[in-house]
Amino acid sequence: MTADLGFWVLQTLNALQLSMLLFLLSVGLTVIFGLMHFVNLAHGSLYAFGAYMAASLAGVLGYWGGFLLAPLAVAALGAVLYFTLIRSQRRAGPMAQVLITFGLIFVAVDATRLIWGDLPIGIAVPAVFEGQLALLGVTYPIYRLFIIALGLAVLAVLTLVLTRTQVGAMIRAGVDNDQMAACLGINVERMFFLVFVVGCALAGLAGAVAAPVLSVTPDMGLQILIPTLIVIVIGGLGSLKGAVAGSLIFGFVQTFGAVLLPTFNSVLIYALLAAVLVIRPEGLLPAKG
């Protein structure tokens, strides 16, 4: 089995697909944290909300309607959260932030149960991406290739924005030292809002693309939270590169661990997390050098 090239290709694609999904989630969370020093544990709930919105809208407008509108809906929810809770708690310290956003998780779980019910929902893969594609000697679902491509595209756009535009430079300055950035005349407050809302929209996008592959359940936000936190701790808080590295490491360790070392699979990623925390507590590629 392991001597077969097809096996490695297939599992590499599986790992990439998981990595890209995690990347979409963790990049928002990590930049929000890096910039605002705000721990948003409810990030996973935004992902679940995105999946539910996509599933509901897909019934009315078709898959692409949900795909485009779900991130916007989640961004709108993010904006509401920002003005009601996040902004006032910005200076409240991590303990208050963790408690509030942790509480939000439970509110979100019960709210989704009230609105969408307890039964899991599923939506179909869009017609364009149905079926499989023969690739390097394996057949692989086209929709999963789409997830990989989408993740890479988002990564390219974010890299471009962060490194080549003025907004990107301002965000990087804010992550490095927000007080100094404010002194230099950057409207840090407005930037925080922008980053928070974009981060929420990416979580919603992750939910929308995951919905046809996974089942949409009230606790999906809670299930994805721990992997996302592991990704940003391994990668380094606040950095785009860290989010990429963390997602790839998590995706590959999880996927190959599951098939090569099934007995140790649950432990592997936590062992790695512990090792990173001991050797490089700031993560592999932290934002601040």
Next chain:
Amino acid sequence: MKKTLKAALAGLAISTAMSTAAMAEDIKVGILLPYSGVFAALAQDIDDAFVLGLETFGPEAGVTFDLVREDTEVKPPVGLAKTKKLILQDEVDVLIGVVSSGVLGAIRDTVDGAGVPLIVANAGNDEATGEACSPFITRISFSNQQVNRPMGKWMVDQGVKKVFTIAPDYAAGRQMIDAFTAAFTAAGGEVVGQEWPPFQKTQDFGPFLANAKASGADAVYVFFAGGEAISFVKQYDSFGMKADLPLYGSGFLTSSLYVNAQGPAAEGVITALHYVPTLDNPENAALVAAFKAKTGRIPSEYAVHGYDSARALVEAVKAGATDRASLAAALPKVSFTGPRGELRIDPATNNIVQPIHVYETVAGADGLTQKVLATLPAEADPVNGCVMPAAVN
């Protein structure tokens, strides 16, 4: 004088009602279900159908049933606390419910020690009617092994010689698959590989599917339920595996409760279960019509557990049972023909004995439906270390 006598009688009546469990014409039923948490939809089906069952059969019993509901939240410690409350404070005559095997394990000793009869309306762990059996616990739902064992021989008879199995790594997953593989290998089949993805931590089954594909098996046999079942069936289909490697499994995989969330991916999947809503018999037709009229839903296997629990309780009362002890003695003796077919309780274990239906999920007029391929005869589970005390009373 007359007035005082009346007052005294009323006082006597109240104090009797409060001090003893209940009067003869009044059976107090404690319902223990996870109304919140991941199994809330199952709890709703069981509860709705239990109430429907009491409405349908209750009048024959000539008593009133008082229902006291408690939410276990699918948490064993909560389930235990609620059980104690129902037994000690509400002084119920009989308990029904329990969806999760974990909760059943936690309350078993309390129920057994207090001598309160419990009708298990879902939890399928083999031990509950095996080494941990109790004369007070009667299971009207199913056991994990019972649902899977008959498929072993049936699949060999259909020409499937080599299977690959996948199930979540927890007690129920192991019991379901182990019962199947034991029967499958005994009938001459071969298990060429097994995967046990971590329970409730696996959303992507892609890595495991690749191994199944490479194993050279004729078919894949799995157990999943709820959200995992939906993800698994859809991902299995998305890898294009259904054509070369047919998917078989325990019937919870394509339960009528959530099969429509799986969509076309579930078409052609063959599984076995103790109940499907399309069974062709008058009792089932009556249940489907009444349940639809009451709730607007099609009854799932969970609903039938609730419905038959009510029927079993009514039958026990009709046989003369009035309190905890007599109900505990009467419940294991009930037998009737319900929507699932002919049911009886195995006196050796207090587990239900029922036929198992093999069904294929097919496209129907409104959504997916179940086509029954075969009905495998009822077979009592092995005793598995259960020792029943000779007499209950």
